[in-house]
Amino acid sequence: MTGYRNNLLFLLFGIGFGFLLSRAGATSPDLISGLLLFDDLRLLWVIASAVAVGALLSALAWRFGWRARNTGKPISIRHKPFKRGLIVGAVLFGIGWAVTGVCPGTALAMLGEGKWFAAWVGAGIVLGAGLGSALNRRLTGSSDGG
Amino acid sequence: MVSVPEWMNGEITAMLDTLTSLLSSLQSPLWPAALVGIMIGLLAFAQRWTTDQPLSCSTGFAQIAGLFARGGRQADWRLVFLVGIVLGGVLAGLTDGEPGWQGTPAEFGAFYTALVPDSSLGSAAWWLAGGLLIGLGARLAGGCTSGHTIAGVAMFAPASLTASAIFFAVAVITAQLAAWLLGV
Numbered sequence: 001m002t003g004y005r006n007n008l009l010f011l012l013f014g015i016g017f018g019f020l021l022s023r024a025g026a027t028s029p030d031l032i033s034g035l036l037l038f039d040d041l042r043l044l045w046v047i048a049s050a051v052a053v054g055a056l057l058s059a060l061a062w063r064f065g066w067r068a069r070n071t072g073k074p075i076s077i078r079h080k081p082f083k084r085g086l087i088v089g090a091v092l093f094g095i096g097w098a099v100t101g102v103c104p105g106t107a108l109a110m111l112g113e114g115k116w117f118a119a120w121v122g123a124g125i126v127l128g129a130g131l132g133s134a135l136n137r138r139l140t141g142s143s144d145g146g
Numbered sequence: 147m148v149s150v151p152e153w154m155n156g157e158i159t160a161m162l163d164t165l166t167s168l169l170s171s172l173q174s175p176l177w178p179a180a181l182v183g184i185m186i187g188l189l190a191f192a193q194r195w196t197t198d199q200p201l202s203c204s205t206g207f208a209q210i211a212g213l214f215a216r217g218g219r220q221a222d223w224r225l226v227f228l229v230g231i232v233l234g235g236v237l238a239g240l241t242d243g244e245p246g247w248q249g250t251p252a253e254f255g256a257f258y259t260a261l262v263p264d265s266s267l268g269s270a271a272w273w274l275a276g277g278l279l280i281g282l283g284a285r286l287a288g289g290c291t292s293g294h295t296i297a298g299v300a301m302f303a304p305a306s307l308t309a310s311a312i313f314f315a316v317a318v319i320t321a322q323l324a325a326w327l328l329g330v
Contacts, residue, residue, distance in 0.1 A: 009197060010230065011226050011227070012230065014226065014227040014230015014231045014233070015231075015233050015234040015237060016230075017201070017231055018231035018232065018238065019235070020182055020185055020189065021186075021235075022242075024176075024179070024182045024186065025175075025179075027235065029254050030255030031255075033255050033321060036317050036321035037321055046180075046182055047291075047295065049180045050183040050190070052183075053184050053187025053188060053300075054187045054296065054299075054301075055299070055300045055301075057188075058191070058300050058302070061191075061195075068195060068196070068198035069195060069197075070197055071198050076198055078301065078303075079302075079305065079306070080289055080293065080294065080306055081288065082305045082308070083287065086286065086305060086309055087312065089282070089283045089285065089287030089288070090286075090287040090309045090312035090313055091283070092280075093283030093284050093313055094315065094316025095279055095320050096277065096283055098320035099276045099324070101258050103290055104204045104207055104280060104281070104284060108203075108235065109232070109234060109235035111235060112232040112237075112239060115247045115249075117273055120273035120274050121276060122277060124273065125204075125281035126207055126210045127281060128283070128284075128285070129208040129210070129211050129284065130208060130211025130281075131211075131278075131282050131285075132208065132282040132283070132284065132285025133208040133219060
């Protein structure tokens with residue numbers, strides 16, 4: 001696959017993902033607080049059904065050796081590593097998610113929808129991600145990985 | 147005109163009603179939760195099938211940071227994917243038949259209206275600081291709600307199950323505690 005076609009494909013996947021995040025209601029701070037305060041579990045059903053479909057297809061792909069279109073090899077099952085900072089990082093992420101009602105994917109979809117406050121969150125995520133990558137390099141002494 | 151037995155009229159009307167309500171719900175800003183969840187699951191798997199790359203968001207943010215810093219991460223398809231998400235948001239906003247976002251208390255909901263500072267400087271600082279925690283936390287954990295929860299849990303990865311459980315537990319505790327302190 002050429003770089004150009006590959007990039008176009010990823011652009012389309014991104015468009016689809018951003019569109020669906022919006023239609024899911026994941027870009028609504030009100031619905032995020034509904035999820036975290038157990039007032040409205042709509043987003044829980046979105047996440048649960050997305051994970052269930054993904055798990056089913058993943059299991060089928062593994063069982064029957066479905067091949068990826070670009071590599072011709074079985075679709076890889078990549079398990080992210082247990083990073084040294086995983087627990088601390090996940091705690092920080094949980095706090096940041098709760099206090100803003102935004103996560104990295106939805107920040108961008110919100111920006112597209114014209115929810116301008118997400119630009120501040122997005123700028124914070126860029127800063128934090130840069131800092132986190134630098135920290136990861138220190139912790140592992142090598143690349144940032146996953 | 148196809149003639150149908152008398153007794154089927156009720157069924158056909160009911161089916162048309164269901165179809166009409168489904169179609170009209172597709173034009174609204176919110177689609178049925180299970181439907182859109184299934185579509186997200188299918189889309190994420192289609193990406194793995196065609197490109198052999200699982201869903202990823204926070205790594206792309208580290209790549210954006212890398213554009214500003216020497217020795218930062220090299221940009222790859224993840225950056226293109228992030229641009230796509232913004233365009234997907236534009237598309238969704240233009241086609242939902244609703245007026246644009248005004249940032250009213252009703253849109254933010256009671257919780258975030260009470261939690262986020264009122265002043266424009268205060269709220270900007272709040273969002274920036276919250277974003278910093280999100281970005282830093284996601285990189286230390288090696289993923290976010292996309293890479294760990296949607297992609298990683300679907301692949302039964304132990305690190306992703308652990309990270310996702312902590313994301314949700316801490317977010318729920320933080321929000322519930324804040325709501326209790328704020329009295330909302």
